[in-house]
Amino acid sequence: MTSDLPRTEEEAAAELERLATEIAHHNRLYHADDAPEISDAEFDTLMRRNQAIEAEFPHLVRGDSPSRKVGAAPSGHLAKVAHARQMFSLDNGFSDEDVGEFLRRVRRFLNLSADEPIALTAEPKIDGLSCSLRYERGRLVQALTRGDGQIGEDVTANVRTIRDIPQEIPGAPDIFEVRGEVYMAKSDFTALNARLLAEAEESGKEARQFANPRNAAAGSLRQKDASVTASRPLRFLAWGWGEVASLPGETQSAVIAAIRAMGFPVSDLFVGPVDLDAALAQYKRIEARRADLPFDIDGVVYKIDRLDWQTRLGFVGRAPRWGLAHKFPAERAQTTLNDIEIQVGRTGKLTPVAKLEPVTVGGVVVRNATLHNADEIARLGVRPGDRVVLQRAGDVIPQIVENLTRDEERPAWSFPDHCPRCNSEAVAEEGEVDVRCTGGLICPAQRLERLKHFVSRGALDIEGLGEKTLVELLDLGWITEPADIFRLAPHREELLQREGWQEKSVDALLAAIEAKRAPDAARLLFGLGIRHIGAITARDLLKRYATLAAIRSLAMEIIALRDAMPVAIGESEQKHRARLDKAITEHIGVENVGGAVGQALADFFHEPHNVALWEDLLAEVSPPPFIVETRASEVSGMTLVFTGSLESLSRDEAKSQAESLGARVAGSVSAKTNLVIAGPGAGSKLKKAAELGIRVISEEDWAKIVAEAE
Numbered sequence: 001m002t003s004d005l006p007r008t009e010e011e012a013a014a015e016l017e018r019l020a021t022e023i024a025h026h027n028r029l030y031h032a033d034d035a036p037e038i039s040d041a042e043f044d045t046l047m048r049r050n051q052a053i054e055a056e057f058p059h060l061v062r063g064d065s066p067s068r069k070v071g072a073a074p075s076g077h078l079a080k081v082a083h084a085r086q087m088f089s090l091d092n093g094f095s096d097e098d099v100g101e102f103l104r105r106v107r108r109f110l111n112l113s114a115d116e117p118i119a120l121t122a123e124p125k126i127d128g129l130s131c132s133l134r135y136e137r138g139r140l141v142q143a144l145t146r147g148d149g150q151i152g153e154d155v156t157a158n159v160r161t162i163r164d165i166p167q168e169i170p171g172a173p174d175i176f177e178v179r180g181e182v183y184m185a186k187s188d189f190t191a192l193n194a195r196l197l198a199e200a201e202e203s204g205k206e207a208r209q210f211a212n213p214r215n216a217a218a219g220s221l222r223q224k225d226a227s228v229t230a231s232r233p234l235r236f237l238a239w240g241w242g243e244v245a246s247l248p249g250e251t252q253s254a255v256i257a258a259i260r261a262m263g264f265p266v267s268d269l270f271v272g273p274v275d276l277d278a279a280l281a282q283y284k285r286i287e288a289r290r291a292d293l294p295f296d297i298d299g300v301v302y303k304i305d306r307l308d309w310q311t312r313l314g315f316v317g318r319a320p321r322w323g324l325a326h327k328f329p330a331e332r333a334q335t336t337l338n339d340i341e342i343q344v345g346r347t348g349k350l351t352p353v354a355k356l357e358p359v360t361v362g363g364v365v366v367r368n369a370t371l372h373n374a375d376e377i378a379r380l381g382v383r384p385g386d387r388v389v390l391q392r393a394g395d396v397i398p399q400i401v402e403n404l405t406r407d408e409e410r411p412a413w414s415f416p417d418h419c420p421r422c423n424s425e426a427v428a429e430e431g432e433v434d435v436r437c438t439g440g441l442i443c444p445a446q447r448l449e450r451l452k453h454f455v456s457r458g459a460l461d462i463e464g465l466g467e468k469t470l471v472e473l474l475d476l477g478w479i480t481e482p483a484d485i486f487r488l489a490p491h492r493e494e495l496l497q498r499e500g501w502q503e504k505s506v507d508a509l510l511a512a513i514e515a516k517r518a519p520d521a522a523r524l525l526f527g528l529g530i531r532h533i534g535a536i537t538a539r540d541l542l543k544r545y546a547t548l549a550a551i552r553s554l555a556m557e558i559i560a561l562r563d564a565m566p567v568a569i570g571e572s573e574q575k576h577r578a579r580l581d582k583a584i585t586e587h588i589g590v591e592n593v594g595g596a597v598g599q600a601l602a603d604f605f606h607e608p609h610n611v612a613l614w615e616d617l618l619a620e621v622s623p624p625p626f627i628v629e630t631r632a633s634e635v636s637g638m639t640l641v642f643t644g645s646l647e648s649l650s651r652d653e654a655k656s657q658a659e660s661l662g663a664r665v666a667g668s669v670s671a672k673t674n675l676v677i678a679g680p681g682a683g684s685k686l687k688k689a690a691e692l693g694i695r696v697i698s699e700e701d702w703a704k705i706v707a708e709a710e
Helices: 009-032 040-056 096-110 186-203 213-221 226-230 252-261 276-292 307-313 374-380 444-455 467-476 489-496 503-514 521-527 535-545 548-563 573-588 595-606 608-618 651-660 684-692 699-708
Strands: 080-082 120-126 129-136 139-145 151-153 175-184 234-244 271-274 297-304 323-327 331-344 350-361 364-370 387-392 399-403 639-643 675-678 695-698
Touching: 009 040, 009 573, 009 595, 096 276, 096 297, 096 307, 096 323, 096 651, 120 234, 120 252, 120 276, 129 213, 129 234, 139 151, 175 186, 175 213, 186 213, 213 226, 213 234, 234 252, 252 271, 252 307, 271 276, 276 297, 297 307, 350 374, 350 387, 364 387, 374 399, 444 467, 444 521, 489 503, 521 535, 521 548, 535 548, 548 573, 548 595, 573 595, 595 608, 639 651, 639 684, 651 699, 675 684, 675 699, 684 695, 695 699
Parallel strands: 639 675, 675 695
Antiparallel strands: 080 151, 120 271, 120 297, 129 139, 129 175, 175 234, 297 323, 331 350, 331 387, 350 364, 387 399
């Protein structure tokens, strides 16, 4: 696995940036738009690649790393509601060895002995739409989709039409959230598509059919009209819970049994508590029955059975440490590659898309597949006319894994060196594989996509500024950059004269824009689309620096730092870049924010047109200082260092506790350190703390601080 990893930090940082952007794009298509472009297998390949590079270069893990994210921000017509307790995603495993390593990680984190038994649960991973059902005093009061894990869409009225879901659960705790999967059975999916086709033929309209059961379930649940949902054959299987007043058990298996007793459907293939061998045996049984099951599945989910261990294990990024999805192998088929088209993305990336002769793979007709970049095309040696092998594991568009006719004499396909949208030069930066258009805002593809990103749900979230409206305003020349959005009011009367606009809709749009005059600073920074600065990185930066003015000052400091660190005599460019990145990382002083982020900030503010855009925008909006609430404690805002052998908890668990109390954990003692927690065997760090006069406490004292936190 490691033989094909990047060899230098520069190469690793560049690929992690590419993967973060690409995975975020596909997450949004899958979770928010119900319109995936790639297969589960291809998505898993991207995720595994990202994880492998992060493991090899842990100091380069990005703030917007896909391993720290869940789903995608909700979008569309449904109301958005915050989850009382975050909904998670699961890390994936692809072999028995991966599952074994999962348990070894659990043992290390909990400091368990090698012979301490670990009980698991195992159940099918349903390919549907995750949903959280909130019951208060036994009555269903709210149903939310997963969304991005923190905010979901309100589908309460629609969920009430699903017969599998009880409206009341007598004897339940005052608050009890049941979580599970809304899905559509294979036979019901086939019948629904047949019905939609028949209705279209009868009405003379174009037929709209769903590509697979998962898309059918998602589209049906997220209808604006609940009567449409009621006409669709949706089902539900419970697999967990969210916020609860009290739990009816101390293990995963006991609570699931209680949920079943309340009247919720639970998979007949759920087993637990079981040991590792029994869990793997259940995986094989489920895999053997996969084709005959009434619903689509793409793997088996394992969870640690003991809930007290789940609490200690907690989460890392987007996923719990106590759960794993063991995915099934992908399905394959052959077809012809008819053409290769180029799509231009928001960041200017040129993505080649394979146009395929339609072929059925695992019951789904597929016509397109992404080819990622020029390197992937070269690796496969594909050209129009080639016969290719596709791999699919549950979605619409598969991964091309083999070219069967690469030895046939036919000219190689050349990757374009100019943007197909604006004809600007298209180049790959040193150390990168992606080719990008250099046109920026002059490129129609980038201008629209950048503005879409700026007003999107994850950024400024301006209601009413969808793609259709942005296209119209761009065509009119009323907007070309973000600040122009806040100067639309003078065009009110002109807009009223245009087709499709009425006084109510125009005023609603202008009001929505005015409501964002004091936007969240992190959302605005993310919305600018600066390379390497995703939503999480923007939040991490502003947790430390609080204001956008401070972010700009930081960028100018990094520019000065770069100017003050020229290449030394005899120093290779690679070593200079590593030295510079280290200095920038230390200067930023934000965990998980590395030199690549600092370089991107400096590059952005080094360009006069970007400075002009920034100043123009901040002349229109006034973001307040960014403040994040954490559990109040005596260590909030401090920098801590753990040293020595911790006996009651692992180093990872200690770090998680510190961060939840608003503290930052550093790896070494310095003048910036406020507190050192020392266990047995503490050495040089303890000595350094004494020299600097830094307070030192024991592991027992630390446990008291955690227990006393609000």
